[in-house]
Amino acid sequence: MMNPIELREHIREWYGKYDRYLNIGVKFLLALMSFLIINYNIGYMSELKHVYVALVLAVICAMLPTGMTIFLSAALVILHLYALSTEVAGMAAAMFIIMFLLYFRFEPKSGYYVVLTPLTFSCRIPYVMPIATGLVKEPHSIISVIFGTIVYYFLQGIKNNASLLSDTSVDGEDVNKLQVTFNQLFANKEMYLMLATVILAMIVVYHVRRMAIDHAWRIAIGAGVLTQFVILTAGYLIMGIKGKFLWLIVGSVLSWLISMLLEFLFFNLDYNRTERVQFEDDEYYYYVKAVPKVNLSSGEKKVQKIAGTEKED
Amino acid sequence: MISEERVRRMFQLAVYDEHKRKKKKEKKTTQYYQKDYISMEMIKSFVYGTVAFLIMIGILGIYLMQKETEWLDTTRSIVGLVIVLAILYIAFIVAFLVLTYKVYSTRYAKEKLRLKEYQKILQEVNELYEEEDAGRTPDEWRDVE
Numbered sequence: 001m002m003n004p005i006e007l008r009e010h011i012r013e014w015y016g017k018y019d020r021y022l023n024i025g026v027k028f029l030l031a032l033m034s035f036l037i038i039n040y041n042i043g044y045m046s047e048l049k050h051v052y053v054a055l056v057l058a059v060i061c062a063m064l065p066t067g068m069t070i071f072l073s074a075a076l077v078i079l080h081l082y083a084l085s086t087e088v089a090g091m092a093a094a095m096f097i098i099m100f101l102l103y104f105r106f107e108p109k110s111g112y113y114v115v116l117t118p119l120t121f122s123c124r125i126p127y128v129m130p131i132a133t134g135l136v137k138e139p140h141s142i143i144s145v146i147f148g149t150i151v152y153y154f155l156q157g158i159k160n161n162a163s164l165l166s167d168t169s170v171d172g173e174d175v176n177k178l179q180v181t182f183n184q185l186f187a188n189k190e191m192y193l194m195l196a197t198v199i200l201a202m203i204v205v206y207h208v209r210r211m212a213i214d215h216a217w218r219i220a221i222g223a224g225v226l227t228q229f230v231i232l233t234a235g236y237l238i239m240g241i242k243g244k245f246l247w248l249i250v251g252s253v254l255s256w257l258i259s260m261l262l263e264f265l266f267f268n269l270d271y272n273r274t275e276r277v278q279f280e281d282d283e284y285y286y287y288v289k290a291v292p293k294v295n296l297s298s299g300e301k302k303v304q305k306i307a308g309t310e311k312e313d
Numbered sequence: 314m315i316s317e318e319r320v321r322r323m324f325q326l327a328v329y330d331e332h333k334r335k336k337k338k339e340k341k342t343t344q345y346y347q348k349d350y351i352s353m354e355m356i357k358s359f360v361y362g363t364v365a366f367l368i369m370i371g372i373l374g375i376y377l378m379q380k381e382t383e384w385l386d387t388t389r390s391i392v393g394l395v396i397v398l399a400i401l402y403i404a405f406i407v408a409f410l411v412l413t414y415k416v417y418s419t420r421y422a423k424e425k426l427r428l429k430e431y432q433k434i435l436q437e438v439n440e441l442y443e444e445e446d447a448g449r450t451p452d453e454w455r456d457v458e
Binding site: 091094097098101102105106178179182186275277278279281286288290 | 319320323324326327328330331357358361362364365368369371372375376379409413416442
């Protein structure tokens with residue numbers, strides 16, 4: 001049985017070796033999941049709903065920088081919503097543009113969390129996001145989780161009211177449509193509850209993990225899961241939202257497990273890549289491959305038994 | 314003979330260059346004076362912020378119009394509205410610009426620090442070269458030429 005710390009070092013070493021391919025693979029999977037979930041939930045434009053479309057787009061995203069995944073996801077959402085109703089598509093576009101102008105201008109890479117957050121919501125484990133960002137990121141990255149939460153609740157609201165919003169209904173109901181769209185953004189109490197929860201949990205996790213105590217990360221994870229559980233339970237009770245407790249409990253447990261896995265993978269560990277560079281001086285060309293040092297010596301092999309037969313002369 | 318000490322430093326320089334090549338944005342940073350860099354970013358922020366504000370006001374406007382428009386029928390209330398909007402806009406854009414200033418001055422400072430480190434290593438490489446040259450025997454000089 002391998003020591004967990006040793007296993008971690010092996011994973012790191014392995015990652016350092018194949019990081020290029022792994023990154024492409026992860027990007028592909030994430031993009032594919034994102035497109036499939038968008039298609040499944042709000043696939044109103046039948047031409048785009050195909051699995052092949054999602055596959056092709058995901059392949060494109062895997063090759064290009066992460067910004068492409070975000071851009072294509074947003075574009076796909078807007079197109080699907082456009083098939084449903086122009087007003088909703090316009091609203092979504094405005095929302096994305098505002099997010100881009102105000103935040104992603106500073107932190108273009110954080111855009112990934114805006115895609116990830118709705119994904120975790122769809123998988124019923126949104127509680128992972130504030131914990132993960134609290135553990136490995138700076139406090140301001142919570143803004144992208146907040147944006148992701150808003151996007152999720154907006155789209156969820158649109159999905160629930162799709163029949164009201166579809167263009168096939170009578171023209172006279174235009175005003176009503178806008179009203180419904182706005183209500184998804186401004187009058188969604190559950191969204192505000194979730195936003196408050198996410199922000200508080202992130203603050204708790206961030207502060208606890210920076211404390212000078214033993215097992216700071218683990219305590220931070222526990223505190224984060226508990227904070228969210230308590231606030232959401234109280235919130236649901238006060239607002240009278242029913243039928244969410246089961247998934248709250250399951251989601252919390254799953255989030256805790258995933259967070260522990262993150263701790264295992266990222267705590268005090270620097271995923272230094274193997275560096276390959278070349279340079280020259282007057283006399284030589286240097287092709288340098290620098291492999292980061294592995295800190296832990298792997299267990300020595302013990303000789304159990306020496307096989308073989310003695311030669312007889 | 315290969316000077317390991319020098320190669321190690323040259324490797325650090327090459328890594329820095331390599332990373333910079335990948336992140337083109339950072340490379341730009343230190344090509345400007347701090348003042349120019351930050352003012353450029355602030356001008357960008359001003360434009361971005363203004364557009365974002367207009368969109369937000371547009372959304373809010375449509376939202377309010379859906380709800381009720383009775384209080385908007387006199388010219389006085391319109392003037393009041395414009396004043397409120399102007400104040401909101403100024404507050405918003407000032408906050409946004411202050412934020413921009415903070416973010417980009419920190420970034421510039423960080424990048425400058427990194428550049429300083431780079432220059433220090435470069436200096437060391439030069440010194441090592443000189444040392445090597447000074448330590449050469451006439452035979453070795455002949456080989457070099």
